[in-house]
Amino acid sequence: MGELRAGRKAGGGGDGAALAGAVAVLAAANVLNNRVAPRLAPLTSAAATGALLALARHRGITWAEIGFRDPARGLRIGGLLASAVAGGYAVGIALPATRPLFRDERALSLSRARVLEEALLQVPFGTVLLEEAGFRGVLPALVARSHGPRVAAAVSSVLFGLWHVLPATDMAAANPALTRLATGETSAETSAETSAETSAETSAETAGEGAGETSAEMSDGTAVETTRVVAGSVATTALAGLLFCELRRRGGLAAPALLHLATNSLGYLFARLAPGDPGGTARRTV
Template identity: 40%
Template sequence: MIHLIAAIAILAAVQVWGDRLGDTWYVPLCAATAAVLLLIARWDGLSRADLGLGAASARRGLRWGLVLAGAVLAVYLVGLALPFTREAFLDERAAGLTAGELTFRVLVRVPLGTVLLEEVAFRGVLWAMVERRRGSTWATAVSSVLFGLWHVQPARGLTRANAAAEAIFGTGPTGVAVSVAAAVVGTALVGVLFCELRRRSGSLIPPVALHCALNSAGYALAWAVAHG
């Protein structure tokens, strides 16, 4: 149990103190935190296969990952083409980026920062630790709840940055609180999907591919709408 507590404590510390380091340190911090979590997992006796990093499941994981990434892109393009869903792509966080900043975010910050840390942490280390002790149902529940809570801080600015969220929730204190709660619940449900992909495939590759496609393609299309 001490290993699980240590992993959660490290993630909590990164969430609380990470923003103070600034954007320059974001990717190195995420990579370093993922490495520390993997060391804790090995200290706990977990193998690469336990963590979804085994070679035996990699080929199956790659097949799943390609299909999932393609499906995300297709859904995004349909959403972009329909007038009543296009507003969801109006996001100030993407609109304010230069072409160089967008390229860095899509190809470096998202895959090597956000996705690397979150998938290693929530679908790799935490899921494997709980699964070994309590089974896959508990592993998915604990991992997904923590994944939802992990997004409390970024969700606080959602209504100011996204036009669709502002239209639904407004920008007052109550609207912000409701939007944060909705984001936490929604992210936790996405976490359940990611965990199920990891369980069924035996690999971290499918949730990594889906996560990258959702975030990177979302930024790219939001930027394209803003500059189109």
């Protein structure tokens, strides 16, 4: 036991540098995939995944420590959870009360070819590959060497939450219904606010000077809503990271990867399948 602790201390500095390097690789990939070249995300993520795995192996971390183990068990667990996600989505679009939550403009505005690209290429190789290899594989393995598995799960999950700041900003603009839910608005409140904003706009246009003030107030309100959506997304994805880490502990990387894949890829499918409101403006591009 004493030798093991001494070994951990001796390698602590190297593991810390490796952890910093892994975080830097992930941060760079996050900006590239969300802001610079989103369509090239599969290539960026593949390169980043290779760099993370090379870094981990250079530190002497085994494939089993990274999470490449128990494939049969992981496929069983992940398959069951993926089926549950599909069932939950089917119920969600069938119920009028929850149906608006699935109308995401990012999916509705895409052609069928682009939806297939997102579901079959961008999500598996541009999102799931890197996030699972990074946040459920390499990062926990590096942290666990010095601080144990519980701290490793917590650290990687917090970083996983922060990873979603940029995507959550886009989501706030693409899915207004989900934004209202995240900010705690009810349908009545939303209708009242819409009516008030319409009246304010009309008065502002008549008065002239009020137009600028109304625009500034609406901008401030949107910024506040976006901030709340981003904070909520960071918190929920951090909690999801803890769940994924537990699945990884039980069934290796295959279990969380299948759940992650189903959650994201099926989201595109069910957004397209969700019936539109009779008077809605949601559009589907052929």
